[in-house]
Amino acid sequence: MLKQTEGSRAVAEAVALCRPEVICAYPISPQTHIVEALGEVVKSGALAPCEFINVESEFAAMSVAIGASAAGARSYTATASQGLLFMAEALFNASGLGLPIVMTVANRAIGAPINIWNDHNDSMSQRDCGWIQLFAETNQEALDLHIQAFRLAEELSLPVMVCMDGFILTHAYERVDIPSQAQVDAYLPPFEPRQVLDPREPVSIGAMVGPEAFTEVRYLAHAKQMQALELIPGWAAEFRRAFGRDAGGLVHPYALEDAETVIVALGSVLGTVKDTVDEMRDRGAKIGVLGITCFRPWPLAAVRAALAAAQRVVVLEKSLAVGLGGIVSTNVRTSYTGRPDAVHTVIAGLGGRAITKASLARVFGEAIEGGLEPLTFLDLDRAIVDRQLARERETRRSGPIAEAILRDIGVVAARIG
């Protein structure tokens, strides 16, 4: 059914259609309307048998999800930002134990400085924790990816993180098509766990493994993710047949046929990127876009094939590996067989900075003309940076950076951009 609703509410409806049995969440910032809406549905009895567990922290949320999943319950939680970091240890346990938990990450920046806005550093910081990571471009895709995520997680016995841009998607009202319960039931079979804590057939889960087999257990974790690369396109195709629209898969190519310049990005910024690229194509630029939907496992072959004819690649990413540069671009480089210096990193949208068509057109144009640096911070205000650097040169006790910069720029009221 088509409706105009908020991203968080749409995802909550999709998760409810997946018939979760345990939903646990820490209901304080950073949290989204997703679990709030699910809490209402559980309370109404419409989701029975489903238990909503309010926990005391994100660490507890993931720990409860681990316990519930190990007991054979379809388990779901959601978090963002510092909340995800607080879960970090439990995230590795969930994947290491092979428990098919599904979690939404409403992507937000990580402090300090404190910042509640959108970027991808939260889920990127957990890219190697053994979870599958899928990134949604629109609210429609976010809700569709959740339905696919439960299927994927349970068939592979691996946890799946569905990443959607905090605020930009979670708080946006747009048109979504909510599938029927019958459609979701037909696509998503009941959960049949590979392992279950059952008093009638007792097992223990979570053995200590020494050097004699640790490598083998970890190899299997890697092999399973590699297996996911083989299976994800098929499940996306099945989804298309069942629901009549594209969602998920490994990558989304756009206007790549004759593209000499390819922009690689993930998440909601792809919409603005495509609009920019369309306008540049109208002016004759041979430019295309590669959207990464599945970031973990890394779709090496699919990205390599998509970039095979590209003369230059611009990776636009909302994450920063401090001391290196890009995170997504480091992954893209493993898939690009052209000149290593043809891959450019553009860091954009950190802490919620708006990514505009005008700024994108400027850097894409620079890339085409050969003038783009290997690493660029989009719309970086150099004067602010230089002023702080001067202060640090002049005064030993230059004080806290964030406070000094806010004083410099005189933040008094909300800015439109």
Add this chain to the structure above:
Amino acid sequence: MFQVRIHGRGGQGVVTAAELLSIAAFREGRHAQAFPSFGSERTGAPVVAFCRIAEKEIRLREPIMQPDALIIQDPTLLHQVDVFSGLAPEGYILINTTRSLEALGVGEFVKDFHAERICTVPATEIALKHVGRPLPNAALLGGFAALSNRISVESVVAAIHEKFSGKVAKANAAAAAEACEYVLKEMHAQAN
């Protein structure tokens, strides 16, 4: 694509106004995207929300920097925030106030815009009358329907009933309808 930017203060239902407008456009079969300018919500702080309306899927996610229309829920913002930033000369302006544009100190400024696309409406007073609380958002949307002719007041009322229920929905719908009438009369008076 038609882009609307709504300025107000935390607690005035600015974000809800953008959402309602998007629902109204959706009900008319169009694509719409509403989103807030994301900030720490504080009562009284300047808040901005956006709504795009188009005939095809909206992919763009940047804030609206060149709006086709402005709805200003709190006239005290006029001298605090650059609310007119990026507005095209043929843009629409609707301001919630009981005062004239001259009394607000923007009379000279708005001369650059089309007079028939600028209107004021006492939306807070209309809201107090119907809703009993100073929440001017629904009334302003009714007024906006009349001013811009881009959305019907019936769709605005239907959106209000979709998002709210019972007495709250009825009261806000009545406020929207009265504000719509008010703006129509103002425009008629101005045209003559």
